Amino acid sequence: MHKASSWLIAGVLGTSAATSQAATLEQRMAAFEARASAAEKRAAAAEQQTQALARELQQIKLATSTAQPVASTATATAVPTLDSRLATLEARQQSMEKQGSTEHLTDGFSFKGYARSGLLVNDGLGGGRGGPYASPAGSVGGAVGRLGNEDDTYMRIDLSKELYAQNGTRSKFTVSIADGVESSNDWTADESNLNVRQVFTELDHLAAFKGNSMVQNATLWAGKRFDRDNFDIHWLDSDVIFLAGTGGGIYDVQMNKNWRSNYSLIGRNYGDFSEGGVDADVESYILTSNQFFDEGQWQWMFNAIGSKKNDIGTRSNDAGLTPADSGLHSMLANHQKTFFGAEGFFKTALLYGQGLGAEVKNVGSDGELIDEARAVRLALYGETPIAAGWRIGPSLLAEQSKDRYVKGDNYAWMTLNMRLANAINSNFEMAYEVSWQTMDLDPKGYLQRNAVDGNFWKFTIAPTFKPDVGELLTRPELRVFASFMDWSSELDGYSTQDAFGKTDFNAGGVWQYGIQMETWF
8 A cells, every 4th residue: 555655646647756766776776786796706607697688677777768757547557567677586586696605606517537456366365466457468459357356556536627608608627637556555646647647628618619510519629638438348448449548639520310420639759768879769759530321320530640750770679670651441330229139239340450550459559560451350349238147248359460560560359248137135245257368479589578369267256335226337346356367377478567376366367356435426
C-alpha cells in the first residue's frame, strides 16, 4: 500500500518524486558500476559476466532517461520495474564478487598423474631383478609383461591451467614432471632422475577460426610434449607409438565429415659429439602427418625424419659405421570401440620404418641406426569380459628388423601376453598374467652382444585391492604378487650387461615376490 500511494502521489504532484526516484536509481547504479569494476580486477572469469551486466545497466539507464515525468499508467509501472531489475542485478553482482574472491585462483586448473612403487624380493631374500624389458629382446623393444616384474618407483605429474580470453579463445599451459628410481630408500636425491618431460601451450576455440569449418575446432600447440594421440599396451608397459620432442603443430583439421588431420614438426637431439677437435651438435627433425577416418576408427600416420649432421665424418655409431641421416616411418592402426562386437575394445597397429625410422615405437629417437635399417612391427591388444566376474586382456607384440646397427644383423621376436582378473567382491580381485616370448637375435657383435635363439616364460598371481572391480584399467590398485620366470639357458649368454646370466638370476626357474601400488587419474 505504501508504494502504491507513492506512485499515486507522484502522478498528482508531477515530476519531483519521479526525479528523486531517478536520482536514487542513478546513485545505486553508480555504486553498482564501481563494484563491477572492482570485480573485474579480482577475477578474470568474472569479467565476461560483468560486461553482460554492464550492457543491461545501460538499457536501464536509457529507459530511465526516456521516462516521462508526468502522471501516466506507463510512468507508474516503469519505476518499480527498473527498481526490481536493478535489485536482481545487484544480487547477481554480489554472487559474482564472492565467486571471484574465493574461486578464481583454481579456475581452469587440473592435476593429473601416474605413479607406481613397489618392492621386489627374490626367493633368496635378495633384491629382485627383471623389469618389463628384462629379456635379450628387450634391447630392441621386446617387452615381456609388467605384472609382478617391476622393482622401481616412478611418478609423473601433469599440471595444467586453462584461461579464456574475452573473445572466447581458450589457452592451456601444461608442465609434466617425472622421476624414476630403483632404490627402496626414502631419500634418493643422489639417484634421482627428476626431469621436466613436457612444457607446452595450446590454443583452441580460436575466435579467428570461427565460421571456417576446416579449422574452427582445431588446436594449435607449441613447446616440448608427448603427441596427444600416442597409445600403449599397458600390460606390457610398451607404447605402440610414441612421438615426443620439442616443436609445434595443429590438431583436428577437419578435412571433411569423416576425415580429420594432425600435423606437427618436432625436433630431437642425438647428443653432442667431438672428434678431432670438431664439435657436432646433432639434431633430428620429424615432420608428421596423422590422419583419422570414420570418427577415428582408422588411423594412418606418416613421419619423415631428417638429421643432416648425423652422417658427418666425426660421427659414427657404436659399431664404427656411419649412421643414417634420414628415415621414413609409417603406421596403419584400427581402433575398435568393441571387442569384435562384444563389450570392451580392441586395437590393431602395423608399423614400418627404414633408416632413422626403423625405431618404429619411439619415432626418431635412435641416432645409431644405419641407412640400410628396416623394421616391421605388429601390435594387437584389447579387453573384454569372458564370464561373470572375469575379464581378459590379451596382447601380441612382434617385430622383425634387419641391418639396424651393423649390415647383416637380424632381430626377430614375438611376445604373447594375457592379463586376467576375477572379481571376488566390490573391492578385491585376483589378477593373473601369463607371458611367453620367443626370439632369434643376431647382433653381429654390436655392443659385444652374442647371437641367441630361445624362449622366455612368466606367470604371475596378484591378489589386488582397488576402489571398484569390473575393469582391468581401473586404478588405483594395491597388490601383492608372486611371479615365476624361466627361459632358455642360451639366453644367459646374450650380453654381460643385461639381467640374464647374473648370479641368482639365470635359467632354471626364478621365483620373485613383492608388493606394489599403481595409480593414475
